[in-house]
Amino acid sequence: MPNASDLATPTPTAPATGRPDDSAGERFDRRLGLAKAGLGVVAIVLALMVPWLAPDAFILSVAVVIASYAAFAVGWNFVGGFTGYISLGHASYSGLGGYAVALLTTHTGINPWVALVLGAVVVALLAVPIGIASLRVRGASFVIVSIALVLILLLVFQSWASVTGGSEGLRVPRPFDSSVLRPEQHTRFYFLFLVLIGIALLVWWLIDRSQFGAGLKAIREDEDKAEALGVPTFRYKLVVFVISAFFTSLAGGLYALWFGNLDPVFQFSILTGSYMVLMSLFGGIRSLVGPVVGAVVVGYAMEVFKAQYGDSQFHLVALGLLLAVVVLFMPEGVVPALLGLVHRLRPAATSIREESAAELLERNRAIDAERRANNEASTEREAVDDPRHATTGKGRS
Amino acid sequence: MTALITQAVILGILLGGLYALLAAGLTLYFGVMRVVMIAHSAFLILAAYLAWAFNRATGIDPLFSLVATVPLFFLLGVVMQRFLLSRLKPATLTMMSVLLTFAIALIIEGMLGFVWTGTQRRISLSYSTASLEVFGANIAVVKLVAFGLAAVSLLALYLLMKATSFGQALRATIQHKEAAALLGIDTEKVAGYGFGLGLATAAIGGTALALDSTIYPSLHWHWIGPLMAIIVVGGLGSIPGAAIAALVLGLSQSLLQIPLGTTWAQTVFYLALFITLMVRPQGFFGGRLAQRF
Amino acid sequence: MSVQQDVRPSLQTEGLSKAFGGVQAVNGATVTFHEGKVNALIGPNGSGKSTFFNIVTGMIAPDSGTVRFRGQDITRRAPHRICAAGIGRSFQLCRTFPRMxxxxxxLVAVRPAGLSQLVGSSQNRRQVERARELLRRVGIDHLEGSLAQDISYGQQKLLELAGVLMGEPGTILLDEPAGGVNPALIGRIGTLVKELNAEGRTFIIVEHNMDMVMSLSDHIVVFDRGAPIAEGTPSEVQQDPRVLEAYLGV
Structure with a gap:
């Protein structure tokens, strides 16, 4: 459904607060809440059971890859979802996270898990100057820097072979000793990714309900306006950007520990960054679970596609087409679209499904009028309910 | 040593000319639509492939492919603006257009690989190996032809913008869309043509590129980074700014290749991008457009 | 009638200029707005009023000149810091956050200090109460759960005003509060401005609706070609030949 919210015609005010007699609607809301909770529990239980449901080690490794996609997408969505700033270059942070872990463990010999966190902290610190450069002005520069950063890192990491191993690749020491067999490795990393996703989602949720989150969402909706209302936009964007780099880097580091080998071409790939965008966008960047849903659906589809057709040029075409379709036809993502569909089934709405838009408008007017009649300040309310886009009178300067 | 430097300077200017033409195209898109057109360099490579395929099929000089590719790309640009980009919501246009044009770049790259495989391609012409001696430096003739093509096109673009009424409408639309609309300019139409012009620069640039470069489908990623750095340094939306930045950076790249080698010399673009955003985020030659972007 | 000797300056500009390309939008504007009064800024289309507003609130950097607020230099400060200094503003074409x-x-306009903004809930009960109070005051409290994109234009105007009030600004800049709204609502907005002014808030209003300007304001500044050409009380301004000339384009 193309841009339902984009219609220029006035959307009749849905009685969102619910009329007192609307018990059917309220019952529906309660059931919907229960259904959502139920669905969430089922999804979590299923996710936890994957290692036992997977028939072989290969399928299990695919599950780890999809879990890593989800972790990347959630990390990306801190900046993409809250501020609406689309980064195409988040592979920079996942790649840097991977190399940080590898270099720290090989050169200092510290515990790989300590190196994982330490590496992410270092990447987060690096993100500060990058954020300062790219976030002072609006979106266009941000996107340009995000792409440029991946390209420059690719260049540097390929050329600086003495440290990074260049195109020969860099081996990452295994965190579990060799007595742990391959499938067991997969299982352990799978759960590690789940833990990381869980923590990231928790932080996302905390921000979402905070004053900081309200400011960020205001930036996404209208940055000038947010600034005028006193939101320190630059600082807010920078903080959430660094948080995003931190989580993306953690996911990249974990992936490096699992995969065991790093090649700049794959670590600093524009495609890796675009997966994060596609998955988050597909699921819905404004919702908590959107990126995870997107990662599971798109990630699964891509793995199947690769298995069927190989890693061919067709893969690029498919990826491009899917991205274009999502951008053009469902920029809000599937999770919000599905929720919208469900909400349309709400009893209050079902009874009027046959009505035309004009009738609907008429009905809402009647409801409004009734409400006004019950209100003492009726004359004042009337003044408020003028039709949208009333004549604008004189021109404006 | 001096010969080496002279050679680097001349090559830098020649390269800068091509950068300038392509950056002018990117600036046009940004000016008329506030769109960062990631697919610009993908279209560049597409045009290069078309020139190569034309030459391979007919044996005629690839320059003649321009007769078909320039109008074709112009039309493609108009169609793209009208049917794809103008469908996006104004509020999220900048971000969503990036994704859409990114998607288009992926599709083009994939199709190129599908049709002509990932093999590296190169046009061989009778004058491919010929070179001229300029101030003691050896300059390949194809590079001069490519530069000539870029310079002539830039000049034509400049005249179009300055001397025609369409150019005036285009400039007005770039500077202030709402004000232009109030003056009776059909800004949507102008935006479409502006887009077409931008894509036409990719057609010309691609043909010029095909003359002296080895091409392969993923080559566009090597171009988009420097080009985007150029338009930011030049100040988003300013065509003269983009041209100056292109020449300066092309020259720097060429000179830095002497001590640093090809790979590291490329980082000059990214360094310039970073420094510009730190010191003067509106770009060094930019007008007011750049301030809020 | 304002008594001239008890005038205290609220917002002052000196030699403020800004050019876009070749167009001098604001041209050496030196203006003083009066504390505790309803000030109006009027002028023909394209006289630079909106640019002036945008410079004063930090949205656009001036080419030259200074902006002072209660004696403090606030030129080129970031918009959120100007807001923190006590200046709230509305936008010409009313702007709300559509999908909130x-x-x-x-609640966006609430500014808790330090770390509490990172972890504390935005639905802080005291703030919610205050927000509801303001919504009641402008008369749209029955819509608190609706998305801003689903309410009417007039309601959005009131919502914007309530949002500005949430930041408790001492001085409020309104950019065309009567633009695009019906006469009944214009009256309502006028009443609100008067009430809020009586509570001690200073207003600076850009407006085309002359009835509203003349009935509301204590002090009027007339702009033409980017600079003030006249100022005074409504009756003084109405009789000023330069004003008539600017408006009629003689």
Whole structure:
């Protein structure tokens, strides 16, 4: 459904607060809440059971890859979802996270898990100057820097072979000793990714309900306006950007520990960054679970596609087409679209499904009028309910 | 040593000319639509492939492919603006257009690989190996032809913008869309043509590129980074700014290749991008457009 | 009638200039607005009023000149810092956050200090109460759960005003509060401005609706070609030949 919210015609005010007699609607809301909770529990239980449901080690490794996609997408969505700033270059942070872990463990010999966190902290610190450069002005520069950063890192990491191993690749020491067999490795990393996703989602949720989150969402909706209302936009964007780099880097580091080998071409790939965008966008960047849903659906589809057709040029075409379709036809993502569909089934709405838009408008007017009649300040309310886009009178300067 | 430097300077200017033409195209898109057109360099490579395929099929000089590719790309640009980009919501246009044009770049790259495989391609012409001696430096003739093509096109673009009424409408639309609309300019139409012009620069640039470069489908990623750095340094939306930045950076790249080698010399673009955003985020030659972007 | 000797300056500009390309939008404007009064800024289309507003609130950097607020230099400060200094503003074409609810639109303007903004809930009960109070005051409290994009234009105007009030500014800049709204609502907005002014808030209003300007304001500044050409009380301004000339384009 193309841009339902984009219609220029006035959307009749849905009685969102619910009329007192609307018990059917309220019952529906309660059931919907229960259904959502139920669905969430089922999804979590299923996710936890994957290692036992997977028939072989290969399928299990695919599950780890999809879990890593989800972790990347959630990390990306801190900046993409809250501020609406689309980064195409988040592979920079996942790649840097991977190399940080590898270099720290090989050169200092510290515990790989300590190196994982330490590496992410270092990447987060690096993100500060990058954020300062790219976030002072609006979106266009941000996107340009995000792409440029991946390209420059690719260049540097390929050329600086003495440290990074260049195109020969860099081996990452295994965190579990060799007595742990391959499938067991997969299982352990799978759960590690789940833990990381869980923590990231928790932080996302905390921000979402905070004053900081309200400011960020205001930036996404209208940055000038947010600034005028006193939101320190630059600082807010920078903080959430660094948080995003931190989580993306953690996911990249974990992936490096699992995969065991790093090649700049794959670590600093524009495609890796675009997966994060596609998955988050597909699921819905404004919702908590959107990126995870997107990662599971798109990630699964891509793995199947690769298995069927190989890693061919067709893969690029498919990826491009899917991205274009999502951008053009469902920029809000599937999770919000599905929720919208469900909400349309709400009893209050079902009874009027046959009505035309004009009738609907008429009905809402009647409801409004009734409400006004019950209100003492009726004359004042009337003044408020003028039709949208009333004549604008004189021109404006 | 001096010969080496002279050679680097001349090559830098020649390269800068091509950068300038392509950056002018990117600036046009940004000016008329506030769109960062990631697919610009993908279209560049597409045009290069078309020139190569034309030459391979007919044996005629690839320059003649321009007769078909320039109008074709112009039309493609108009169609793209009208049917794809103008469908996006104004509020999220900048971000969503990036994704859409990114998607288009992926599709083009994939199709190129599908049709002509990932093999590296190169046009061989009778004058491919010929070179001229300029101030003691050896300059390949194809590079001069490519530069000539870029310079002539830039000049034509400049005249179009300055001397025609369409150019005036285009400039007005770039500077202030709402004000232009109030003056009776059909800004949507102008935006479409502006887009077409931008894509036409990719057609010309691609043909010029095909003359002296080895091409392969993923080559566009090597171009988009420097080009985007150029338009930011030049100040988003300013065509003269983009041209100056292109020449300066092309020259720097060429000179830095002497001590640093090809790979590291490329980082000059990214360094310039970073420094510009730190010191003067509106770009060094930019007008007011750049301030809020 | 304002008594001239008790005038205290609220917002002052000196030699403020800004050019776009070849157009001098604001041209050496030196203006003083009066504390505790309803000030109006009027002028023909394209006289630079909106640019002036945008410079004063930090949205656009001036080419030259200074902006002072209660004696403090605020030139080129970031918009949120100007807001923190006590200046709130509305936008010419009313702007709200379309995909946030009416209540959330107000809660954006709350500014808790330090770390509590990172972890504390935005739905802080005291703030929610205050937001509801303001919504009641402008008369749209029944819509608190609706998305801003779903309410009417007039309601959005009131929502915007409530959002500005949420930041408790001492001085409020309104850019065409009567633009695009019906006469009944214009009256309502006028009443609100008067009430809020009586509570001690200073207003600076850009407006085309002359009835509203003349009935509301204590002090009027007339702009033409980017600079003030006249100022005074409504009756003084109405009789000024330069004003008539600017408006009639003689």
């Amino acid at each position: 609810t009416v209540l959330e639109n107000l």
